[in-house]
Amino acid sequence: MDITDFYDTFFEEAEELLADMERHLLAIDVDDPDVEQLDAIFRAAHSIKGGAGTFGFDVLQQTTHLFENLLDHARRGELMLRRDIVDTFLETKDMLHDQLDAYRGDDVPDRAAFERICRTLQQLAMEEIGQALDDADGMSSDPEPPVPETETATADGPSSASDSVAEPEQASDDGWLVVSLLGVGDKDRDLLVEELEQLGEIQAREGDTDCYRVTLETGVGREDIEAVMCFIVEPEQLRVEAASAPSADEAATTEGKVAGEKLMEAKVAEGTVAAKPESASGESNANAAAPSSLDTANQSEASGASGGSGKSRPSSKPQKKTAKSGGETSSIRVSVDKVDQIINLVGELIITQSMLDQTVSELEDLNHTGLNNGLNLLRRNARDLQEAVMSVRMVPMDYVFSRYPRLVRDLAGKLDKDVELVTEGESTELDKSLTERIIDPLTHLVRNSLDHGLESPEAREAAGKSRTGRLTLSAQHQGGNILIEVIDDGAGLDRDRILAKARNNDLPVSDSMSDDEVWQLIFAPGFSTAQEVSDVSGRGVGMDVVKRNIQNMGGHVEIASVTGEGTTTRIVLPLTLAILDGMSIKVGDEVFILPLSAVLESLQPDKRDLYAMAGDDVVLKVRDEYLPVVPVHDAFDVAGARTELDETIAVIVQGEGRRYALLVDDLIGQQQVVVKNLETNYRKVPGVSAATILGDGSVALILDIADLHRLNRTKKEARRGQHPGDVPTAHPKEVEPS
Amino acid sequence: MSTPNTNAALAATEEQNREFLVFSLGDEEYGIDILKVQEIRGYENVTRIANAPDFIKGVTNLRGVIVPIVDLRIKFRLEKVEYGGQTVVIVLNVGDRIVGIVVDGVSDVMTLSPEQIKPAPEFGVTLSSDFLSGLGSLEDRMLVLVDIDKLLTSDEMALVDSVGD
Numbered sequence A: 001m002d003i004t005d006f007y008d009t010f011f012e013e014a015e016e017l018l019a020d021m022e023r024h025l026l027a028i029d030v031d032d033p034d035v036e037q038l039d040a041i042f043r044a045a046h047s048i049k050g051g052a053g054t055f056g057f058d059v060l061q062q063t064t065h066l067f068e069n070l071l072d073h074a075r076r077g078e079l080m081l082r083r084d085i086v087d088t089f090l091e092t093k094d095m096l097h098d099q100l101d102a103y104r105g106d107d108v109p110d111r112a113a114f115e116r117i118c119r120t121l122q123q124l125a126m127e128e129i130g131q132a133l134d135d136a137d138g139m140s141s142d143p144e145p146p147v148p149e150t151e152t153a154t155a156d157g158p159s160s161a162s163d164s165v166a167e168p169e170q171a172s173d174d175g176w177l178v179v180s181l182l183g184v185g186d187k188d189r190d191l192l193v194e195e196l197e198q199l200g201e202i203q204a205r206e207g208d209t210d211c212y213r214v215t216l217e218t219g220v221g222r223e224d225i226e227a228v229m230c231f232i233v234e235p236e237q238l239r240v241e242a243a244s245a246p247s248a249d250e251a252a253t254t255e256g257k258v259a260g261e262k263l264m265e266a267k268v269a270e271g272t273v274a275a276k277p278e279s280a281s282g283e284s285n286a287n288a289a290a291p292s293s294l295d296t297a298n299q300s301e302a303s304g305a306s307g308g309s310g311k312s313r314p315s316s317k318p319q320k321k322t323a324k325s326g327g328e329t330s331s332i333r334v335s336v337d338k339v340d341q342i343i344n345l346v347g348e349l350i351i352t353q354s355m356l357d358q359t360v361s362e363l364e365d366l367n368h369t370g371l372n373n374g375l376n377l378l379r380r381n382a383r384d385l386q387e388a389v390m391s392v393r394m395v396p397m398d399y400v401f402s403r404y405p406r407l408v409r410d411l412a413g414k415l416d417k418d419v420e421l422v423t424e425g426e427s428t429e430l431d432k433s434l435t436e437r438i439i440d441p442l443t444h445l446v447r448n449s450l451d452h453g454l455e456s457p458e459a460r461e462a463a464g465k466s467r468t469g470r471l472t473l474s475a476q477h478q479g480g481n482i483l484i485e486v487i488d489d490g491a492g493l494d495r496d497r498i499l500a501k502a503r504n505n506d507l508p509v510s511d512s513m514s515d516d517e518v519w520q521l522i523f524a525p526g527f528s529t530a531q532e533v534s535d536v537s538g539r540g541v542g543m544d545v546v547k548r549n550i551q552n553m554g555g556h557v558e559i560a561s562v563t564g565e566g567t568t569t570r571i572v573l574p575l576t577l578a579i580l581d582g583m584s585i586k587v588g589d590e591v592f593i594l595p596l597s598a599v600l601e602s603l604q605p606d607k608r609d610l611y612a613m614a615g616d617d618v619v620l621k622v623r624d625e626y627l628p629v630v631p632v633h634d635a636f637d638v639a640g641a642r643t644e645l646d647e648t649i650a651v652i653v654q655g656e657g658r659r660y661a662l663l664v665d666d667l668i669g670q671q672q673v674v675v676k677n678l679e680t681n682y683r684k685v686p687g688v689s690a691a692t693i694l695g696d697g698s699v700a701l702i703l704d705i706a707d708l709h710r711l712n713r714t715k716k717e718a719r720r721g722q723h724p725g726d727v728p729t730a731h732p733k734e735v736e737p738s
Numbered sequence B: 001m002s003t004p005n006t007n008a009a010l011a012a013t014e015e016q017n018r019e020f021l022v023f024s025l026g027d028e029e030y031g032i033d034i035l036k037v038q039e040i041r042g043y044e045n046v047t048r049i050a051n052a053p054d055f056i057k058g059v060t061n062l063r064g065v066i067v068p069i070v071d072l073r074i075k076f077r078l079e080k081v082e083y084g085g086q087t088v089v090i091v092l093n094v095g096d097r098i099v100g101i102v103v104d105g106v107s108d109v110m111t112l113s114p115e116q117i118k119p120a121p122e123f124g125v126t127l128s129s130d131f132l133s134g135l136g137s138l139e140d141r142m143l144v145l146v147d148i149d150k151l152l153t154s155d156e157m158a159l160v161d162s163v164g165d
Helices: A003-027 A035-055 A058-075 A083-104 A111-137 A150-155 A159-165 A186-199 A222-229 A246-258 A261-285 A289-300 A305-329 A336-361 A369-392 A404-415 A432-453 A457-462 A495-504 A515-523 A543-552 A705-721 B008-016 B148-153
Strands: A176-182 A200-207 A211-218 A238-242 A394-396 A419-424 A429-431 A469-478 A481-488 A556-562 A566-574 A579-587 A590-595 A599-603 A610-612 A618-622 A625-631 A649-655 A658-664 A666-674 A688-693 A699-703 B018-025 B028-033 B037-042 B056-062 B065-071 B088-094 B097-103 B105-112 B132-138 B141-146
Touching: A003 A035, A003 A083, A003 A404, A035 A058, A058 A083, A058 A111, A083 A111, A176 A186, A186 A200, A186 A211, A336 A369, A369 A394, A394 A432, A404 A419, A404 A432, A429 A432, A432 A469, A432 A481, A432 A543, A432 A566, A495 A515, A515 A543, A515 A556, A543 A556, A579 A658, A579 A699, A618 A649, A625 A705, A649 A666, A649 A705, A658 A705, A666 A688, A699 B056, B018 B088, B018 B097, B018 B141, B028 B105, B056 B097, B088 B105, B088 B148, B097 B148, B105 B132
Parallel strands: A419 A469, A590 A699, A625 A658, B028 B141, B065 B097
Antiparallel strands: A176 A211, A176 A238, A200 A211, A394 A429, A469 A481, A481 A566, A556 A566, A579 A590, A579 A666, A599 A649, A610 A618, A618 A625, A649 A658, A688 A699, B018 B028, B018 B105, B037 B088, B056 B065, B088 B097, B132 B141
16 A cells, blocks of 8 residues: 555645644633643644654655744743744744645645745744743742643653663763663564664663663654654653753754754753753762753753642643543544435435335225334434434534634734624534535625724724724524624725715616615625725625625625624525425426525416516516516426416516516425435536425426526527427527526 | 466457447347446336427436436437337446436347447438447347447537536
8 A cells, every 4th residue: 555545634634733723823822821722732733743754745844843842842831922923833834734735736845935934933942042041040049830841750750760761871972862661562662672773773772571671872852752652552651761961962952953053052061061960960879860850950941840740740641631532533534425425315215215105195094003103213213314414414613713713813913903803603503515615705704894894993992992893703593594694893884985986887876775775786796995905805806706606505695784883794595505495386297396595475366467568578566566477387398287377376586686476387385305416417407406306206306596587588589589389499508607 | 357367368359348238229229338337227207307309308316316318219210209118218327427318128238249340331310420339240130339428428419518518
């Protein structure tokens, strides 16, 4: 098997880790950082580094390595976080994402960007070391409790293990590590030793199964060794410790990678000198605590470490474990195709079940109690199963909302505005395919709100509002729809400016238009009220695209705005595209489905309300409104349909803003139908959006209200040009993208 | 066939021998590559699609998948087109699509060697020789071998949106 087979898994995982990282970075409080969060960020960087190393993505590995070191220091409290540092971290995260994308596209990551970010990170590391050394000078007087860290935890192990560290013969050489394996079997041990040989030069090995010690001369850091070994043994079985004097050098190795080598050597030399006398005493009396406390002193500049770490260890370790196992079991990755296949099969099951129902109801009503009970049970189970399967496709809105904190933060910074983002209803669920398609329109609305809606802090203050603007994203269910709102408490839409702009664009407007009508104007193509075009928004290609995208998803947009108080943009979407609330109608012997969302009302037309127009056009008068009439049997050439207009039923429908009366023979009823694509195996059919399978297993077509109107027109025009009665049988060649 | 070194000659002929599903349209016998055939079922429950060519009978539900049904008898302008208990739909995998064709009956599966497949002569307006892969001769029978992929994806079948739509 080729290692490239695992690339995709790595990319997907890395993407998730980066998203995780960003979430934590955004949530972090720079003044009082949560150790758990820092740990999580560190772990993410570490995992990516590991993967990148395995797959040979050098640039990615190097960047994460630098990043990881900084994060490591941050989580130990050695690096004081500042807002600009978090900014740099976020930037690094973006860079990692770019690099990942480059590798994914078989491309080479941007070298210049890589070097720039490395320099920035090294700069940070240098600053931090300078600061750390300053702290070290005042170490003894520092009243702060020591920061818990992994090394001390390791050194707190059984004294037998610690004793081994102080082997006299490995005292003072550079980069020497003692790896102790506790209770590792022969086979695993050989494997581990082989691994170690890859990492450096083995100087000595001794011991038995209970405790086997390998002395290694290596340039690799202790954590890297631990990371490698942990694939084979439990963390408890492993101790990696520096021999007493090399501990300082080991610190130098890790930190040396972060900062410029030269500068580091000088600084670390200072540290080593300070530590020397202590290390000498540690050697002579073989005091187990000496090497470890020295280690701590060098790395965290804290004294009395063992006491502090002893307390922190039992509490922090199990926490990490539960968090990890929780993450592993909470989700699995499944391809959408598989889910769709299950949905199909369940649909089939339900059809089979209703066929059985039908058959049983035709049986002579004799002793069929058992059969009937069984069927009832089957019916209930099948419905439950369908619901459960449909819910698999649903993802929480959090999936969408989670990308906005970053966007808002960056934009607000760019625009010099104070913005607080509030999200509500993150757990509201929406079909996966819809969540993906809602992101772009929603991003546009958020940008608009930030750019045009919310005012600058000064303007807000002048208007008597708080300096910080509030942008709310909310989602909630409403019947079979989901309601997504983008609410800002900004200046609101400017009626006069919109009207003026509309006049400039030759749109039909008048001063007597209602506010709602005026707000709708901003959805016109090419419309922008921004006084100047910024790179955030205002190019005038937006709102019409937003509207069109949402309409394509079967939804609509509304705007409400109060001058001085803010604007609310409301998006109403069906919960899923896989299921549709439909009204089944009958024309002749054929059954069609109308999307219920398009149906306004149905009525029995009175002959007096039907007016013939030029040609064979007919209009229907409904409450002072004249609606064009589209007979379904005409558009679809249905034989045997009722042709007397007043014997039919008129269904008033609305699609793409156009309202008309559809003439059908009968209304059968409302039902939820599973939407099936016609284009998978066939092609686009004029006037039809998709198909579905009815309870008896037959296929019914779902009508496309807007397209049906066009089809009716094309057919009439075609008929006019031909002999009467000669109905075109071929497809109309123009297939409009709907 | 995975051991070409042991029996190369046999493997070669086996590879060139092709299996065809034989079906009838009226009095004629046609053959299509058996590997294209997914299944054979009866003709039932087809929903008409308006404004489509007459040989497209409509769509049907094949275990949750919507499949278009083409009546080759109408396409090939046969005089007698009847739907009865013997009418058969051959469900085919054409490219990544599933299409059903209506025929009068399916008789058997035949193996033809390359020598038995003769090139198709230029003929017919109804069935252009572009869509034929040859004529199979089998004792006193003749099979019209149809390149079903080409036929069903052709513009004149109107089964597939033409490029650019």
